[in-house]
Amino acid sequence: xxxPDGFLSTPVWAAMDVAALPAVAVAVRRAQRSFEDSRIPLLxxxxxxxxxxxxxxxxxxxxxxxxxxxxxxxxxxxxxxxxCVVMAAILAIQSLVFQDGGMLALGANVFNMAIAGxxxxxxxxxxxxxxxxxxxxxxxxxxxxxLVSAMLALTELLLSHTPIPRAALGLSGVVFxxxxxxxxxxxxxxxxxxxTIQPNFIRRPAERRFAATTLGAAAVLLAAVGVVFASTAxxxxxxxxxxxxxxxxxxxxxxxxxxxxxxxxxxxxxxxxRVVARHRSA
Amino acid sequence: MHHVVLERWSRGxxxxxxxxxxxxxxxxxxxxxxxxxxxxxLPILAPALFAFLAAGLLRARIPAASALLRAGVVFSFTxxxxxxxxxxxxxxxxxxxxxxxxxxxxxxxxxxSTTPVPVLLRGLEAIGAPRxxxxxxxxxxxxxxxxxxxxQHMRKAALARGATTRATVARHANFQAAGGxxxxxxxxxxxxxxxxxRAMLARGFNGRFPAxxxxxxxxxxxxxxxxxxxxxxxxxxAAERVA
Numbered sequence: 001x002x003x004p005d006g007f008l009s010t011p012v013w014a015a016m017d018v019a020a021l022p023a024v025a026v027a028v029r030r031a032q033r034s035f036e037d038s039r040i041p042l043l044x045x046x047x048x049x050x051x052x053x054x055x056x057x058x059x060x061x062x063x064x065x066x067x068x069x070x071x072x073x074x075x076x077x078x079x080x081x082x083x084c085v086v087m088a089a090i091l092a093i094q095s096l097v098f099q100d101g102g103m104l105a106l107g108a109n110v111f112n113m114a115i116a117g118x119x120x121x122x123x124x125x126x127x128x129x130x131x132x133x134x135x136x137x138x139x140x141x142x143x144x145x146x147l148v149s150a151m152l153a154l155t156e157l158l159l160s161h162t163p164i165p166r167a168a169l170g171l172s173g174v175v176f177x178x179x180x181x182x183x184x185x186x187x188x189x190x191x192x193x194x195x196t197i198q199p200n201f202i203r204r205p206a207e208r209r210f211a212a213t214t215l216g217a218a219a220v221l222l223a224a225v226g227v228v229f230a231s232t233a234x235x236x237x238x239x240x241x242x243x244x245x246x247x248x249x250x251x252x253x254x255x256x257x258x259x260x261x262x263x264x265x266x267x268x269x270x271x272x273x274r275v276v277a278r279h280r281s282a
Numbered sequence: 283m284h285h286v287v288l289e290r291w292s293r294g295x296x297x298x299x300x301x302x303x304x305x306x307x308x309x310x311x312x313x314x315x316x317x318x319x320x321x322x323x324l325p326i327l328a329p330a331l332f333a334f335l336a337a338g339l340l341r342a343r344i345p346a347a348s349a350l351l352r353a354g355v356v357f358s359f360t361x362x363x364x365x366x367x368x369x370x371x372x373x374x375x376x377x378x379x380x381x382x383x384x385x386x387x388x389x390x391x392x393x394x395s396t397t398p399v400p401v402l403l404r405g406l407e408a409i410g411a412p413r414x415x416x417x418x419x420x421x422x423x424x425x426x427x428x429x430x431x432x433x434q435h436m437r438k439a440a441l442a443r444g445a446t447t448r449a450t451v452a453r454h455a456n457f458q459a460a461g462g463x464x465x466x467x468x469x470x471x472x473x474x475x476x477x478x479x480r481a482m483l484a485r486g487f488n489g490r491f492p493a494x495x496x497x498x499x500x501x502x503x504x505x506x507x508x509x510x511x512x513x514x515x516x517x518x519x520a521a522e523r524v525a
Contacts, residue, residue: 004356006382010319028412037489052430089419095347096394097285099355099387104314162366170525189461197469
């Protein structure tokens with residue numbers, strides 16, 4: 001499920017709405033360049049496909065179930081900007097018609113899944129999609145898109161003082177990782193089957209484009225840093241806003257360590273990725 | 283499928299159905315923001331807002347019980363958080379989370395069950411949302427039922443052949459096969475989309491749907507907009523005064 005209304009504090013949902021609006025506008029403009037208006041049916045039907053695929057739930061083993069998100073797959077087949085538009089349309093329909101995700105929180109959900117998730121998922125493919133690491137890149141893209149979306153959502157909830165005890169944080173981390181691995185695996189399996197059906201379904205990544213790289217890297221860094229910041233949040237934010245905490249317990253310190261560890265892993269992977277990419281293009 | 287029910291409800295003829303979508307969107311926006319920013323005296327404000335929505339449901343002649351139940355789908359996400367909040371000693375926050383999310387969902391449901399999706403999207407376009415995005419959403423909505431029915435067929439076929447989630451994840455070959463099935467659905471959807479595209483081009487489609495009748499903002503719409511935006515705001519002010 002996506003974040004409903006009433007969970008995010010006003011500064012958070014308002015800020016995310018403000019962040020998402022121009023991002024979507026830019027994505028729409030870029031998408032229009034590669035998909036002229038008469039090809040809109042293609043985007044719509046692909047959106048319906050991903051939507052339908054999302055409705056198939058599979059148990060993740062800890063009493064919760066997960067489902068395919070599909071942002072990375074859309075990015076590989078349609079390109080990142082059209083994928084943003086399609087994911088945004090999916091989220092809008094989910095919010096309006098199925099009340100899955102709030103309308104005020106739509107900005108946050110769109111930013112997490114349709115913007116950051118799509119670009120973070122496209123990043124590995126953009127760097128490694130043309131070489132011998134193509135399959136790993138596709139897998140990594142799927143995994144990264146889910147991880148980044150989930151981390152950002154968690155950050156927003158933490159920043160809004162949603163009570164999440166340490167045990168639940170640890171559990172969510174495990175669930176995110178399992179979902180990410182599953183998403184990567186499903187994305188790869190589907191991509192491979194697509195290549196046998198019709199090789200040019202999955203587009204070749206374009207030559208290194210600064211914008212795509214920057215956006216993808218920014219998305220991942222934002223997620224990583226965001227969670228670390230948010231997990232230390234109650235103290236910091238209270239000092240800024242002079243609001244009393246409902247509860248500050250020591251579980252937070254341990255959670256912070258765990259999340260900081262994940263963030264560090266991200267940062268290291270990213271750094272390695274850049275070094276390797278620079279070596280390969282040299 | 284859920285949205286089939288919504289389609290039926292949204293094609294009603296009550297006064298609420300006939301209002302301009304822009305007026306309804308404005309009313310929804312004000313309602314949601316009034317609710318989301320409310321901090322004090324939720325026990326007084328919430329019943330008042332609920333009464334407004336219930337009145338709207340009755341006026342629109344929508345089966346109230348079904349609608350109230352449908353909006354409850356949001357509880358699957360909110361209940362765990364509310365329980366945690368309650369157990370960590372903040373029952374007020376727990377109640378606030380439950381109430382706010384439910385009322386917001388009910389408000390959106392009221393909008394969508396009194397406005398057919400194409401009209402709603404036109405209203406959004408009139409407000410300034412990018413047409414490209416709305417058109418994608420419209421096609422998505424149109425083909426959602428078709429594609430998910432196909433997906434359900436594939437799933438039933440797999441189940442009939444003894445597939446289980448466990449088995450699918452356990453063996454690589456099974457997983458590849460499942461991926462292949464999804465890939466096949468993708469390819470069929472893509473091919474269908476290309477056919478639709480060509481069929482529409484052959485009928486002169488140029489990327490926009492000419493509206494059968496343009497949106498008209500009449501006096502009744504203005505009156506409705508004024509009343510529907512004032513009501514939640516006044517209720518909120520009154521609730522905060524009572525404190």
